[in-house]
Amino acid sequence: MSQNLLELTGVHTHIGAYHILHGVDFVVPEGEVTMLLGRNGAGKTTTLRTIMGLWQASAGDLRFKGRSLKGQATPDIATQGIAYVPESMGIFTDLTVKENMVLAARAARNASELDTQRLEWIFGLFPALKKFWLYPAGKLSGGQKQMLAVARAICEPRALILIDEPSKGLAPSIINNLIAAFKELKRQKTTILLVEQNFMMAKALGDWVAVMDNGRVVHRGAMAELAEDEAMQQRLLGLSLGTHQ
Amino acid sequence: MSATTAIATPTAAAAAVPKAQFDWRPLALLVGLMGLALPAIGTPSTWLTLTVAGLAMGLIIFVIASGLTLVFGLMDVLNFGHGVFIALGAFMATTVMGGMTGWAGESTALQLTSVFTAMVVAMVVAGAVGWAFERVIVRPVYGLHLKQILITMGGMIVGEEIIKVIWGPQQIALPLPSSLTGSWLLGEASIEKYRVMAAGIGLLVFAALAFTLNRTKVGLLIRAGVQDREMVESLGYRIRRLFVGVFVAGSALAGLGGVMWGLYQQNVTPQIGGQVNVLIFIVIIIGGLGSTLGCFVGALLVGLMANYTGFLAPKVALFSNIGLMVAILLWRPQGLYPVTNR
Amino acid sequence: MLNRLLSHDLPRSRWLAIALLLIVIGLAVAPFAFPGSKSLNVAAKMLVFILLVASYDLLLGYTGIVSFAHTMFFGIGAYGVAVASTRMGEGWPALAVGVAGALLISLALSLVIGLFSLRVKAIFYAMITLAVASAFQTLASQLSDITGGEDGLSFKNPTLFSPSFEPFENVVLGITIDGRIFSYYALFFVVLGLFLVLLRIVNSPFGRVLQAIRENDFRAEAIGFRTVVFRTLSNVLSALFACAAGALLALWLRYTGPDTTLSFEIMLDILLIVVIGGMGTMYGAVVGAVLFVLAQNYLQDLLKIGATALEGVPVLAQFVSPDRWLLWLGVLFVLSVYHFPTGVVGRLRALALSHKP
Numbered sequence: 042m043s044q045n046l047l048e049l050t051g052v053h054t055h056i057g058a059y060h061i062l063h064g065v066d067f068v069v070p071e072g073e074v075t076m077l078l079g080r081n082g083a084g085k086t087t088t089l090r091t092i093m094g095l096w097q098a099s100a101g102d103l104r105f106k107g108r109s110l111k112g113q114a115t116p117d118i119a120t121q122g123i124a125y126v127p128e129s130m131g132i133f134t135d136l137t138v139k140e141n142m143v144l145a146a147r148a149a150r151n152a153s154e155l156d157t158q159r160l161e162w163i164f165g166l167f168p169a170l171k172k173f174w175l176y177p178a179g180k181l182s183g184g185q186k187q188m189l190a191v192a193r194a195i196c197e198p199r200a201l202i203l204i205d206e207p208s209k210g211l212a213p214s215i216i217n218n219l220i221a222a223f224k225e226l227k228r229q230k231t232t233i234l235l236v237e238q239n240f241m242m243a244k245a246l247g248d249w250v251a252v253m254d255n256g257r258v259v260h261r262g263a264m265a266e267l268a269e270d271e272a273m274q275q276r277l278l279g280l281s282l283g284t285h286q
Numbered sequence: 287m288s289a290t291t292a293i294a295t296p297t298a299a300a301a302a303v304p305k306a307q308f309d310w311r312p313l314a315l316l317v318g319l320m321g322l323a324l325p326a327i328g329t330p331s332t333w334l335t336l337t338v339a340g341l342a343m344g345l346i347i348f349v350i351a352s353g354l355t356l357v358f359g360l361m362d363v364l365n366f367g368h369g370v371f372i373a374l375g376a377f378m379a380t381t382v383m384g385g386m387t388g389w390a391g392e393s394t395a396l397q398l399t400s401v402f403t404a405m406v407v408a409m410v411v412a413g414a415v416g417w418a419f420e421r422v423i424v425r426p427v428y429g430l431h432l433k434q435i436l437i438t439m440g441g442m443i444v445g446e447e448i449i450k451v452i453w454g455p456q457q458i459a460l461p462l463p464s465s466l467t468g469s470w471l472l473g474e475a476s477i478e479k480y481r482v483m484a485a486g487i488g489l490l491v492f493a494a495l496a497f498t499l500n501r502t503k504v505g506l507l508i509r510a511g512v513q514d515r516e517m518v519e520s521l522g523y524r525i526r527r528l529f530v531g532v533f534v535a536g537s538a539l540a541g542l543g544g545v546m547w548g549l550y551q552q553n554v555t556p557q558i559g560g561q562v563n564v565l566i567f568i569v570i571i572i573g574g575l576g577s578t579l580g581c582f583v584g585a586l587l588v589g590l591m592a593n594y595t596g597f598l599a600p601k602v603a604l605f606s607n608i609g610l611m612v613a614i615l616l617w618r619p620q621g622l623y624p625v626t627n628r
Numbered sequence: 629m630l631n632r633l634l635s636h637d638l639p640r641s642r643w644l645a646i647a648l649l650l651i652v653i654g655l656a657v658a659p660f661a662f663p664g665s666k667s668l669n670v671a672a673k674m675l676v677f678i679l680l681v682a683s684y685d686l687l688l689g690y691t692g693i694v695s696f697a698h699t700m701f702f703g704i705g706a707y708g709v710a711v712a713s714t715r716m717g718e719g720w721p722a723l724a725v726g727v728a729g730a731l732l733i734s735l736a737l738s739l740v741i742g743l744f745s746l747r748v749k750a751i752f753y754a755m756i757t758l759a760v761a762s763a764f765q766t767l768a769s770q771l772s773d774i775t776g777g778e779d780g781l782s783f784k785n786p787t788l789f790s791p792s793f794e795p796f797e798n799v800v801l802g803i804t805i806d807g808r809i810f811s812y813y814a815l816f817f818v819v820l821g822l823f824l825v826l827l828r829i830v831n832s833p834f835g836r837v838l839q840a841i842r843e844n845d846f847r848a849e850a851i852g853f854r855t856v857v858f859r860t861l862s863n864v865l866s867a868l869f870a871c872a873a874g875a876l877l878a879l880w881l882r883y884t885g886p887d888t889t890l891s892f893e894i895m896l897d898i899l900l901i902v903v904i905g906g907m908g909t910m911y912g913a914v915v916g917a918v919l920f921v922l923a924q925n926y927l928q929d930l931l932k933i934g935a936t937a938l939e940g941v942p943v944l945a946q947f948v949s950p951d952r953w954l955l956w957l958g959v960l961f962v963l964s965v966y967h968f969p970t971g972v973v974g975r976l977r978a979l980a981l982s983h984k985p
Contacts, residue, residue, distance in 0.1 A: 093520055119522035133510045135625070143503070143519035144510055147522050150503045193521070364751050426966060433965055435694050435754055436903060440962040444898060447955035451946040560892060564762045567755040573749070604766045608759055612744075 046071040046201055046232050047092070052101035060232045061087045063256040064101065068173035069201070072230040073222070076243045076264060078278060079253035085236045086128055088253070089203050092234075093125050094118045103224070106200070120147070122200035126207065126237075130190040134179030136171055138189060141178050163192050166222040184215035191222060201232045208239045220245055231255075240278065244268050252277045312583045312622040314411040323594045331474035336593045342481035344589025345488025346550060350543030350564040351573075351581050352495060353536020359512040359576020359625055361529045363424055364431065367438040368566065369559025370445035371537040372381060375408035375544025376417060376554040378450055380383065380458045382407050389465060397463035401549075405487075408545045415445075416537025420530055449556050457555045460548045484546050491539065495578055508532065512576045512625055568607050572614050574621025583622055633824065639911060641980035644973060647909060649870075651918050655816060655947035659809050660801045672812060675819045676877045676920045681901045682826050682913035683869030689908030690830050691862040692842030694750065696895055697741065697757035700764045701867040703889035704737070705874025706732045708886035710781040711774060718784035728873045731868060738867035752838040765890040780885025785811065789879060815876050822869060827910055838862055839908075858946065893954075900957060904964050906971025915972050927953050 047069035054062040063086050069075045077085050090096045092103060094115040103110040110118055119125070131142055139152050142160075149155050158252040167188040173181060179195060187207055194202050208216045216239070223246050226233065239245045243250070247264035259269075260277050267273060320337055327333045354368045386400035423441045427433040462480055469476040499505035511518045511525050518525050547562060548554045569588050573580030588607055595606040614622060631638065654661070660673040680702060688695050708730025709723060716722040741760065768775045775781065785807065793807035801811070829835055841848045841855050849855050870879050878884045887893075897920065903951040905916020934948035947950065968975065 095516060095520070114524075115516075115519040116522050116524045119520055125520045127517070127520070130521065131514055133513050133517070135513055136506070136510060140506055144506055144518070145521055151501075216410075335662050364754075366754075420833055423962065427699050431751060432692065432694060433969075435751075436899060437962055437965045439896070439899065440958050440965065443958035444955060447952055447958060451949075451952060451955070455951065521827065555656075564759050571752060571755055601770060611756075611759070 044071045045207045046106065047068065047234065049088070049092070049100075050102045050104075052088070052091060052103060053099045054087055054096055055099045056087070056096060062091065062098075065253070065256070065258055067251040067258045067261055068145060069232060069234050071232050073248040074227055074233045074235060074246050075249040075251065076247035077234060077236045077251050077253065078238075078240070078243060080279060081238075082254040084256040086205055087256075089125070089127075089205055089227065089234070089236060092118075092203060093123065115193055124194035124199040124202045126202070126204040127196050128205040130186050131191055132178045132181075132186050134177065136178055137175050138178050138181070139174050141189060141193060141197055142170075145196045150208055159196060163196060166225060167192055167218070181218045184211050184218075187211060187215070187219065188222075191219070195226065195231070199231075199236065202226075203234050205236045207235075208237060208242055216242060217227065240274070301474055306597075309623065310485065312580070315622075316583055316586055316590075319590055319594075325351070326598060327504065327594070331472075332474075333599070333615050335362060336477035337590065338477050338481055338485070340590035340593035341586060342485040342488070342589070343550065344586035345485050345492075346543055346546045347562075347565060347569055347589060348582050349488055349491050349546065349584035350540050350562060351569045352491070352538040352578055353532075354566060355570040355573065355576060355581045356508065356512075356543055356578065357529075357536050358570070360508055360532055361428065361515070361531075362431075363428065363513075364434055365424065365438045366435055366563070367419065367423070367442035367445065368536075368540055369561075369563040370419075370442045370449075371412040371416060371540035371559075372544035372562050373446065373449055373554075373556060373559035375412050375541030376460070376548035376558055377453050377458070377556075378408040378411050378541070379404040379545040380453070380460050380554055381541075381547055383460065383463075387463070392464065394465040397465045401463065401466070405542055405545050408541040412541025413534045413538035416534045416540075417530065419537070420533045421546075424533070426579075434615055446559060455556060457553050459553050461552055462549055466549075480549060481569060484550065486544075487546065487574070491542070492582055504528070533575060547619070554604075565607070568611050570621075572611055572621060574618075574623045574625055576625035577621065577623040580621055580623035635824075635828045637827050637831045637910065639977075641860050641973075641976040643979070644911060644915070647915060647976075651914060652820075658810055660803060665804050665808075668808065668812060668927055670921055672815055672880045674918050675815045676873050676880070677897075677901065677917035677921060678914050679819045679822055679873040679876070681872065681898055681905070682823055682910055683866045684825060684898050685902050685907060685910055685913050686830060686838075686869070686873075687862055687866040688902060689906075689910075689912070690835060690842060691838045691859060692750075692779045692845075693859060693862065694754045695757045695863070695866075696754060697761045697764075698866070698870050698898060699890050699895045700894075701734045702874040702877075702894070703768065703869040703884075703886075704734050705871035705876075706878040706884040706889045707768065707775060707874075708733070708871075708887065709875045709878040710776075712781055713783035713785070714781050715774075723786055723812070723879075726878075727872075730871050730875060733857070734867045734871040735864060738864045739860065742863035743856070761890075761895070762892075765886060768886050768890055776885070778886065780883055780888070781858060782883045785879060785882055789814065790818045811879055815880060818872070819875060822872060823910075823914070826869065830910060834858075834861075842908075891966075900961050902971075903961060904968070904971055906973030906975075909970075909971070909973040912971050912973040919972070924953070924958070928937055931956075964970045 045068040049065050049067055053060070065084070065088055067075075071201070077088065080083050087096065091098050091109065094110065094113055094117075098111055102112075105118075105121060105123065108121075109202040110121075130251075136144070142151050142155065143149055146155055167185075169181075169185045169191060170192055173185065178186065181189065191204070191207065194204070207219055211219070220242060223233065223235075227246065232244075235243070235246065244264065250260070250262060250264045250267050251258050252260040252267075254277070257258055260273070267277075322336070324333050327336065348373055350368075354365060359366050379414065382404040383400050386403065390396040390400045390464065419441060423437055427437055466480045466483065469478045469573065470482075471477075497505075499509055507518060507523055507528055511528065515525055532561070543562075544558070547558065569584045570581055571584075572587065573582070573584030587610060590601060591606045591610050595603045618624065639648055655671055655675060659668060662668070680698070684698050687695055687698070705727070709726040711728065712722040712726030713719075716725060741757065756955040769778055772778075776935070784790060788807060789811035790807040793810070794804060796805045830838070837848065837853055837858055840851075841853070841858055845855050876888055877889065881888065901916035901920045902913065904912075904919065905914070906912030930947050931950040931953055935945060935950060938948055939943045947955070964971070971980065
């Protein structure tokens with residue numbers, strides 16, 4: 042029975058006058074992949090951003106490794122061991138792939154200080170990054186940028202990785218590439234909180250699932266359970282397995 | 287298995303993929319301007335004198351403007367009060383050099399020392415005031431452009447008045463030490479000694495900035511921060527602290543530029559900040575807000591333009607810069623080297 | 629009736645209403661109540677600044693655009709009257725030609741600047757207007773054949789406004805009526821009329837769109853308003869009113885020079901007044917202009933007292949030297965932007981609201 046690495050209790054978030062999260066409760070067990078599912082506008086991205094401190098929770102608590110994240114600044118949250126891959130990927134387009142990676146590796150002052158073994162492993166997962174190493178990141182294709190975004194999150198060991206809709210707008214072959222990479226991460230017991238609309242991907246990777254609607258978590262449980270129950274899928278996600286990719 | 291070897295440049299496969307093409311067109315514009323001026327001016331020697339003067343002036347403007355463009359690019363703060371650091375630097379120079387003229391006497395070495403001391407003191411003082419300025423005036427208005435413009439402008443008024451309180455409201459002479467006056471003769475062209483020195487210092491500043499931005503991690507952070515502040519914070523860097531550093535550095539550079547400008551004009555007035563303000567705004571708009579290289583090319587263009595038109599058509603001189611700005615904005619509305627923001 | 633006159637934009641605060649009433653009455657009877665040329669000058673300056681700042685409030689307070697070119701249009705108005713009167717010989721035709729010409733030039737210039745610059749980011753626009761205004765100021769000094777250069781132009785007004793015109797033999801209500809009095813009342817009624825027009829503009833549907841653009845231009849564009857058009861129109865209107873203010877100033881001073889209208893100090897004064905008075909209120913311009921002109925004239929006297937008290941103390945004495953009154957105004961300005969963002973009018977209105985049951 043794994044520990045809960047991340048625990049959200051009754052989290053509310055306001056953006057200006059808008060009340061987006063209305064009491065979010067769920068946990069992310071250590072060493073496993075938790076999927077955060079839900080329709081557009083359910084509050085999934087807002088939840089991730091609140092965890093990262095980009096938006097501050099107005100009520101409730103967020104505990105990482107037992108310590109509260111509430112009120113902390115984003116850089117401090119990140120240095121506690123959380124990596125974030127936003128929906129927009131956050132690639133620095135004017136910088137080269139190499140420079141993007143050097144930035145992501147907090148311990149490295151320049152490229153020669155990057156962990157070679159780890160880098161080779163990343164190149165194995167995403168060969169395109171090795172090919173375009175000196176290329177400005179802005180010139181990469183959408184799929185390659187996504188790979189770079191994920192590569193940045195794993196270039197140093199992190200306790201928790203938050204990923205927001207990595208498969209959005211990507212070709213199926215690239216999605217398979219991503220699934221393979223995430224499966225590899227799973228093998229290494231990395232804890233991942235993954236927001237996805239692609240249910241096939243969710244099913245392939247997720248151990249646990251939390252489904253959101255209208256700023257609340259309306260269902261929590263094992264992925265296997267949800268994958269079996271088509272009726273529940275219809276009810277929670279408004280779709281069934283077969284229709285979505 | 288090769289855990290200790292550094293990552294070398296990937297091999298043949300990657301070599302087939304070209305590195306990003308460097309955008310050479312703005313540089314071509316610069317060279318083109320210099321080339322066009324030659325037939326317009328007529329005599330090569332006059333052209334040389336004017337070109338050196340233009341480049342020197344441009345480099346001084348670059349030194350002043352570089353801080354402003356980085357501050358805006360990095361933290362989205364437009365400091366309309368940047369001129370106050372220029373004036374501060376220039377006035378500090380009058381005090382320092384005025385105090386050291388006796389000690390320096392006729393010796394070239396000592397005179398140069400007094401100039402460099404003035405520069406260092408100006409940078410330190412301007413930097414310190416910059417730190418206070420950021421804390422008191424700028425910090426409360428991050429993200430609010432309207433208030434920034436108003437408040438930094440207010441800061442400049444107050445700063446200018448305080449300068450008048452300390453040094454008096456009138457013009458103060460800032461003569462060049464004897465070893466720096468006069469010119470060298472290159473064939474028929476006379477090239478002022480001071481201008482060459484100013485150009486040298488300007489190039490040094492550019493080199494230092496280029497090195498810092500491109501070869502150090504801090505520079506990497508700044509360049510990334512200019513594009514996407516949030517992402518840099520999400521990667522675990524306290525970029526707000528970095529910003530204060532950049533602001534202080536920018537103010538210090540403005541102070542240095544003030545010394546150089548004051549020596550260029552050989553006198554200093556409290557309005558010096560406001561006068562140069564307009565020029566540097568034109569430069570950073572031309573260059574692209576947030577781009578150091580753009581600022582560099584823009585400053586050189588402005589310096590050259592000012593000197594060429596000053597010789598060819600003095601009445602048009604002030605408009606030449608605005609005309610240049612309009613022309614460039616029509617070609618590239620975001621400036622010569624636009625910085626792609628999130 | 630009053631409601632319609634003020635375009636339903638009432639003061640909404642008893643103190644503000646009282647203040648405004650006092651100001652209007654005070655300005656109306658100034659020649660009789662405060663005789664003497666100094667006080668009349670102060671009153672005239674207040675009138676001009678009310679119009680000048682109200683027109684700027686349209687741009688800054690209601691549309692959210694920062695422009696440093698306002699003094700340029702102010703100057704065009706003043707120089708229009710001056711140049712026409714000098715070239716054509718003084719009189720009504722010259723006045724008419726001068727004002728019409730100035731308005732046309734202002735229209736054209738503001739249109740060009742607006743269409744060009746308003747497509748770029750707001751920050752760009754602010755900087756570009758700064759550069760343009762600066763260039764114009766230099767131009768005015770350099771084209772000395774036309775503008776009189778640094779010395780400016782002195783000219784005569786049409787007879788009605790000329791100081792030597794004294795239609796009444798006897799003293800009326802304590803003072804001698806002369807051309808100055810007529811020109812003062814011309815200023816008063818023109819400013820009053822134009823101010824009411826401005827009130828009408830900002831309270832019209834057009835004015836509401838401007839405010840929508842100020843709040844969220846992206847959304848305004850999404851709803852379907854072509855923001856460039858509205859911004860340009862606001863720019864043009866603001867310029868035209870500023871131009872009118874300039875013409876009035878020239879009429880009053882019978883002189884125009886680079887520092888009466890084009891100096892950066894005047895731009896700062898405008899900014900100060902609009903911020904301290906209250907942005908986006910129109911009445912802020914009235915209250916602010918009156919306070920500012922009073923302060924400008926009497927603050928220096930106050931500082932003189934302080935200066936004599938601190939005489940001999942080296943640096944401190946300089947801080948309260950009357951020449952350094954701009955320092956204190958600058959400090960007040962910075963403090964106002966922080967703590968007083970809604971200005972005097974905003975504060976008074978907030979006070980009134982908080983007292984409501």
